Amino acid sequence: MMQNSETLTPESVSVVNEFSEVFPDDLSSIPPKREIDFGIDLLSDTQPISIPPYYMALTKLKELKEQLKDFLDKGFIRPSMFPWVAPILFVRKKDGSLCMCINYRKLNRVTIKNKYSLPRIDDLFDQLQGASYFSKIDLWLGYHQLKVKKDDILKMAFRTPYGHYEFMVMAFGLTNTPAAFMELISKAFRQYLDMFVIVFVDDILAYSRSEDDHTDHLKIEFQVLKDQQLFAKFRKYEFWLRSVAFLGHIVSDKGIEVDPKKTNAVKSWPRPLSPSDIRSFFGLVGYYRRCVEGFYSIASPLMTLTQKNVKFIWSEACEKSFQELKDRLTSASVLTLPEGTNGFVVYCDASRIGLGCVLIQNGKVIAYASRQLKINEKNYPTHHLELAAVLSRTPWKLKVKDGARVDGGY
CATH class of the missing domain: 3.30.70 (Alpha-Beta Plaits)
Known part of the structure; x- marks a missing residue:
């Protein structure tokens, strides 16, 4: 099957053609009303923040004018008259183009941090056991697909040589945007998490055991995007991959390894x-x-x-x-993904430098774990250190609690 969409069109992929409205050529308007909006809660007694503009070279002013017009036409920004003002700058993207960014660092310092907890990376990889087919989603300007609460729009104002503007949609650079975006996507796919969809901030991965299952899973995934009016970028979509780069690793049916x-x-x-x-x-x-x-x-x-x-x-x-x-x-080797809850062995070892464990299932390495000795442990006799190593297998306690064997001195 296909590996990426660079040489394809939506019409040439039947499962995509069936959901063509999910793959527009551009994100052209403000997002619809959703269950949640993006909010900015500030520490008490916070006063409006106003920062002088940065110098901008003439060569970038033309680009700025074009991007401002594009955002205004889409309804992403509007003119602002409020005292909150942040400076703008340009950052060069991987493809060489310029991305307009707002420096919200001072606003972030007085923003109450969102406590939405991110999933453990190891737990996400464990979900991929047995998977052989993968597809990655790239949403159009993902953060811009969530509106800002009415009372918080003024806090996102920014200054340009062409006037003051404020974002109507969630903007890049704000401290709580990753958590808010992940909450949005996780709610959309909630009933399919742990089944065939993984969400980590703006990384969305579909995985399946067979090609036919993967087609069915993609249809469900696209239906969710359609129902939630979330829009994906077709040319950045990767379909039916047999191995996939995900969260800094390469994942395949053979296991995971460092990218x-x-x-x-x-x-x-x-x-x-x-x-x-x-x-x-x-x-x-x-x-x-x-x-x-x-x-x-x-x-x-x-x-x-x-x-x-x-x-x-x-x-x-x-x-x-x-x-x-x-x-x-x-030179790290490929680690096997665990299958089921049986056949685990934890080998533990201890020295005067640190404690180490290796998790093995059916003779294959699943993961390594280690830690330094605590101050009080440096005076332990050898047999106490070995016991500490056995008790230190914290990342795997729930995974191997049923019927696992623990051996010392691997």
Whole structure:
């Protein structure tokens, strides 16, 4: 079957042609009334925020004028007379085009954060067990498909050389937009979550065990989009994939592995020169710790340098830790997705550096887990450390609670 829609038209894909209204050429009007609107709740006693405009080169003014006209024509923005004003700037997208952005950082600081909890990444991957076909949705200007509450529109005002405007739809750059958008999409697909749809912020993935099932699932998915008046971008849609890039990993019926694009970034990562550089490095490699055996034991020398009152001295042990983490991640093997709840074995190990576990099902590695020793654990005798390793298998407790075997000293 097809892999992407770059060389196709909606008419050439029967399941898409059946729902052509879901795939317009552009998002051309303000979204309909929905169960929820986007709101901005502020800390008490917050006063209107007004920030002077940034300098803008003449070459960008023409682009600004065109984008303002486009947003006005669609009803996404309207002229504003309110005292709330944020500056604008342009960010260059991957395709080279310019994207108009509003700097809402000061507004974000006084905004009460949405407590909508995101699902655990590992739990999402576990849902894909047995899946062989995948399709990814890319919605048209996803955040702009949700209206702003009437009383909060004034807070989204921004300043341009051509006047002040305010957004009528949810805008990029606001602190609660990811949570609000995920709540919108999760509600739309609620009855199909854990069955054949995964939603994570603006990533929407359909998955199925067979090609026929996948066609049926896509029809249901498109019907939901049609009913909710949510619109997708056909040229960015990927259909009937046998492997898919999702949340920084490559997923297939063989399991999950680190996305090569991410491993390339790790390979070229320069040696950290400060604690903040180390934290940035951990921000990338730490996300993939389930793919690396003994992650925290390997990372221990680097993590020590991020502690308070520790002088930053790049030792031979730090260099070895840095290079080994890069090597382990760039050569990480494919992890099998779990099937059912039987046949699990958890192998645990402990050392004076950290605790480690590996989850295996029917002889295949599902995931690795590890952590550093707590201060009080550093004085434990060996058998207490081994017990701590057994008890530390926190990510898998619910997954393997029925009939799992736990072995020490893997």
